[in-house]
Amino acid sequence: MREITYLEAVREAMTQEMERDEKVFLIGEDVGQYGGAFGASFGMLEKFGPDRILDTPITELGLTGAATGAALVGMRPIAEIMFMDFLTLASEQLVNQAAKLRFMFGGRATVPMVLRTPAGSGTGAAEHHSQSLENWFAHIPGLKVVMPSTPYDAKGLLISSIRDNNAVVFVEHKLLYKTKGPVPEEPYAIPLGQADVKREGKDLTIVATSVMVSRALEAAKTLAEEGIDVEIVDPRTIRPLDAEPIIQSVIKTGRVLIVHEAVKMGGYGGELAATIAESRAFGYLDAPIVRLAGRDIPIPYNRTLELSAVPQVPDIIAKAREIVQGKV
Amino acid sequence: MREITYLEAVREAMTQEMERDEKVFLIGEDVGQYGGAFGASFGMLEKFGPDRILDTPITELGLTGAATGAALVGMRPIAEIMFMDFLTLASEQLVNQAAKLRFMFGGRATVPMVLRTPAGSGTGAAEHHSQSLENWFAHIPGLKVVMPSTPYDAKGLLISSIRDNNAVVFVEHKLLYKTKGPVPEEPYAIPLGQADVKREGKDLTIVATSVMVSRALEAAKTLAEEGIDVEIVDPRTIRPLDAEPIIQSVIKTGRVLIVHEAVKMGGYGGELAATIAESRAFGYLDAPIVRLAGRDIPIPYNRTLELSAVPQVPDIIAKAREIVQGKV
C-alpha cells in the first residue's frame, strides 16, 4: 500500500471530507496561505478558497466559539488550535459551550465539530508549546477525544471525527507528523471508541497513547530479544474509552504498564489504571499496575532535559523488565 | 471551641493574613461592596479599603494574570474566581504563567499567590455554575491544589496557602459554605500536603474529598450500625498528594472506596486509584479499587436530576456495602 506521512494523512482526511461535504470548513490561525504552523493544510486554500479555509487573527477563544456556533446551525467546522497549550485560552467555549449545548438544551441541538491540535514535546519549543493536556478533555462529558498514533489511524479517525455529530478533540503529535505508514487513498472511517492491539504478546500488556505507541513498539523489539513478549494496546480514542480489549489483554498477561507523555499526576494513566483496578482483570493481576509518564515538571528547553522529561524507549524497556521480573 | 461557618473561616483567614502582611490583597469580581457572590469577603472592603480589596469588571483571564504579575514582583495576591467553571477562561494565565514562571526562569522567580474558587453542584445553578475541575489543576506541575472539607481545615489551609511561595488553587465548595464547625480564633496553619484521617475504622477505607468527606462521615454512621467500620481519609491537598496515610489505611483495611463529586472519567479518583494500585498496598487488597464519582453528564438544573448527578449519602452506603460484602 502507498505510504504517506501522518501529516499528509491528516490533510488527506480533511481534503476528502471537504470534497464530500460542503458543510465542512477549516478555521484557524495561519491555516490559509501559510498552510498551518506544521503544514497540515498546506495547499488547501488554493483548492477550497478563503470561504472554506478561514484564516483568523490570534483569537483562540473566538475561533473555537465560532466553530461551535457554526456547528450549532448545521455546519461541520474543523477548528485548528496551533498548539495544545493554547487550548487553555479556548477551553471555555469548548468545555462550557461545545460540550454541553446538546445536553443543556434537552438533547435538542447538535454540535458536529472537530477541534484539531498538536500536542507534545520533542521539538525544543519549551514550556509554552509542548504540553499534553488530553486528560482535561477526557474529563468533560459531551466531548470525544481522539489520539491517533499512526498515519493510518490519523486518516481513518479524522474522517470519523468529522462525520461524528459531536464535538471531537483530535489530538495530533508533533513528532508523529513526519512518520510514514501505509494509508489507503480512498476515504475510510475508523469508528471512534475502538481500541487497537498494535502488537500481540503474552507476558505484559502495555497500554500506550499517541507517540508512546511507537516507542512501545520499539521497546518491544528489544524486550523480545530478552524473551519478554509484550502486548501493546492503543486506545486510540480516550473518550469514550474502549476498555474491553485492555481488560482482556491484562487478563491474558497478568501484568500491565501504562505509558503516556503527559504528566503522571492527574493524567489519563490514572483513568486507565483505575479502569483496570475496578474491572474483572483485577483478580488476574500478578503485579501492581504501573504508570510511566511525564515527569512532574513543565517541559524544559534544553534538548537533553527535554528528552528526559518524558518516557523514551529505554525507560519503557527498563520499566517493562522490572515488572516482568517482579521488581515493582 | 467557638463554632463558625466554612465561609466565615475563609473570611477570617483572609482577614487575619491581610492584617499580618500588607503584601496580601484580594482581587476578584464583586469582592468589594457586594462581598463576593457567596459573601466570602463581606465587610472586608470597609476594613481594608479599595486598594487592597479590588473589584474587577468581568475579566477572568485578566485578573488571574494581574494576580500573577503582582506576585512576580513580591506581592501576595488572593484572586477570587466566582465559579470554578470560569477557570476555563483563566487557565492560560494560571497554567502557562503562574505555574511555570519559576521553572521556566531557572528557579529565579517566585509566584506566591492563591486562587480561590467555589466548585460543585447542589445549588440549582446548572451546567455553567456547578463543575468540579480540580483534576485539571492537579495535573499541572508548579501548582498546588487544596480542597478543604471543614471550617477548621478551610482556615488553616487558606492561611498556609497565602503564606506559601507558590501558586495555590484553593477549591471551596458552595454547599460547605454554611456548614459550621469549631475553629480557633487565632491564626494557625495546616501544612499543605498533609492528609487527615477523619474517622478511624478497620473494614474499608474511604478516600473522599471536599463535600464528599461529610457525606462519607454521614454514611459511616449508618454503616457502623450494620457492623461495617469505615475509615475515612481526606487528602485535603490533592497536589501534592500525601499518599502515605492512604496507603497505610488500605493496608490496614484491605478495601478502598474513592469518592468525589467530579465526573469519574479523567477525574482525580483515577490518580488515587492508580497511586494505590502501584503502591505496596496493592498486595493487601482484598477487593478491587472502586471509584464512586459524578455521572458522565453535565450538571442538570432540575433538583432531582442534580442530586442524582453526583454521589449522595445512600450511594456511598450502598457502594461501601457491596465492597465489604464482596459484590464488586
Place this chain on the structure above:
Amino acid sequence: MQEEKVRTISKAEAAEMLRLMYATRAFEEQAEKSYMMGKIHGTMHLSIGQEASAVGSISTLDPDDYILGHHRGHGLCIAKGADLNLMMAEFYGKEAGYCRGRGGSMHIADVAGGNLGANGVVGGGLPLAVGVGYGLKMRGDKRVLLSFFGDGAASTGAFHESMILAVLYQVPVVFICENNQYAMSFPARKWTSSERLAGFADSYGMPGAMTDGNNLLDVREAVQKAVDHARAGGGPSLIINNTYRWRGHSKSDRNRYRTQQEIEEWQEADPIRRYRKLVVADGLFTDEEIDDIEKGAYEQIELARVFAEESEEPSVESIEEGVYAP
C-alpha cells in the same frame, strides 16, 4: 418626531409588542413569586425594566431569524415568541420544558424556533454568534442573528475577539449590548461609558449606535437599520441599548452598590409605561384596550404557571440522555 415613529407601526404589531412586554413583566413577577415560595431551586436574573430593549430589538426580526441570549434572558425568549407554557415549565425544571428541565432559567433555548439559547457564561454567546453568522452566510441563508449581551460581557476578552472575527468575516449579526449600568455590583461607568461602548464599533470597523433602551421606538429604529444592513450583506453592527434592571442582580443581591433614588429614577422611565403613553396619546389605543392586553398577558402567565406546576418531573432514568448525539 416620536409621534411619526409611532405611526409607522400597525395597531396589530403595536398590540403584540405591548403584549410581549407585559408578558415579560408578568413572567418575571411570577418567577420571583415562585422562587420566594420555594417552588424554584437555584437562582434567576430578572429583566424587569429592560422590556423595551428585548421587544424593540426582536420585533425587527422575521420569525425564522435567530437570537442568542444571555443569563438575563427571559424577556429575550418571550420576545422571540417562546411558548410561555414550555418556558415556565423549563423554569420549573419540568420534562415538558424547552430543555426537558436540564437547562433552567439560565439556559432556555429553542433551537428549532430560532432561539439559540441563553448562556450562563457572561460573554459566552458572543463567539458563538460569529459562528452562527458565518454558518448562515456560508450557505447563502438570508437569515440574520441578534446577539445580546450585557455591559459586563463587553469587558470580557470574548467580546474583543468576537467583534474582530465578526468584522473580518462580515457576518450577518447585530450585536446588542443591553447596558443596564451594572455587572452585578460593578458599575459600567467605572470602566467605560455608553458612548465609549458604542465607540468600539468604530475601533473594530463596523456601524455602531446607541439608543435610549427604555424607548421601544428608539431601540426598534436602530436595530431595524442594523438588521437591514446585515440582511443586505453589509455585515455586523454594534448597538448599545441603555437601560436598567429594577431588581437585584440575582437573589443574593443586597443592592449595596446603588441608591434607592437611582432605582426610582429609572422606574420613572418604565419602558412599558412610556410606550403605552405614546400610543394612547397618539390615539392608536384607548387605555381600556391596553388594560385588556395587560390583563391577557398576566392571564397567560398564570396559565403557564399552572401548566408548569402540573407538569411531570423528568425521570431519573432519563438522566443520561442527550449528552451525545447519535
Place this chain on the structure above:
Amino acid sequence: MQEEKVRTISKAEAAEMLRLMYATRAFEEQAEKSYMMGKIHGTMHLSIGQEASAVGSISTLDPDDYILGHHRGHGLCIAKGADLNLMMAEFYGKEAGYCRGRGGSMHIADVAGGNLGANGVVGGGLPLAVGVGYGLKMRGDKRVLLSFFGDGAASTGAFHESMILAVLYQVPVVFICENNQYAMSFPARKWTSSERLAGFADSYGMPGAMTDGNNLLDVREAVQKAVDHARAGGGPSLIINNTYRWRGHSKSDRNRYRTQQEIEEWQEADPIRRYRKLVVADGLFTDEEIDDIEKGAYEQIELARVFAEESEEPSVESIEEGVYAP
C-alpha cells in the same frame, strides 16, 4: 526638527543606543547561523528590523525599571542591558544561561535585572503587566514597566481585559505594541490599522500614540512622554511602534504571504542605518566611530557565542529543580 531631537541626546547615550542596536542585529544573525548549523534545537523569532523600537523604548527607562517582553524578545532583552554571555548561553540551553537552559529563546528573563521575561503565549504578558504595575503602585515604588506585545497580541482577549484593568487601577505601565504588520502570516491590515490600534487607547481611556517605529528618535520621544506620565502617577499609556520584521516569522516560514518588494522597501528604512545617518549628518559621530561601535558589538556577540558553546549543559540530575519555591 529631527536634528533638534538628535541634539537632546548626549554622545555617550547615543553611542550606547547604537551599540545596543548593533548588538541586537549581531545577536540575531548569530542566532540564525547557530540554528542553521544545527547547534540550536527548537525555533526562534528574530527581531531584525525592529531594533529602534526596542532600543528607543527601553532607553527611556532607569536601570531598575521593568520590562515584560514577548516571543520576539531578543532585542528587548539586549536593550534592557542583558549580559550577552548569559543570554547567548540561554539560547544555547546551557546551565550558565539566564534560565539555566530551561527557558531558551522564548523565555529569557532576568527578574533581578528588571526583565520579567519573554513569553511563549501571544498576549500572555499583558495580564501580567497589569499586576506588576499594580504591585509597584501598591507599595509606592516609583518604578515603571514597559509591556511589549505584537500586533497579533492586540487581537487577543487578553489585550482587551488588560487594557481595561490597567486603566481602572491606573497602573504605571506603558503598553507598547510593536506592530510589525503581521502575526505570522496574518496581516494586521486585515483586521485593523495602525490608527485604529492607537485609537484603542481612547476607547479604554488612556493616552495613546503612534510612532514611526523605525525612527529611534520618534519612538524615544513618545515613550519618554508615557514613562514620565506613568512615573508621575498618571497611569498607563498605549503606544504603537510601526515597524517590520525582515526575517520570516520563525524557521518554518516560507514567506508566501508577502512580497519580496515589500520586504525590500522596509529594508530601505533600516532603523539602524537611519539613526546612524542622522548622528553622522549632525556631526555627533564620524562614520569611523560608528564602524568601531558596530565592530565592537559584533565582537561581543562572537565572545558570547564562544562562552555559550563552551558552557556546560545542565545536568539531568537537576532536572526537577525549580518547579516549586521552598
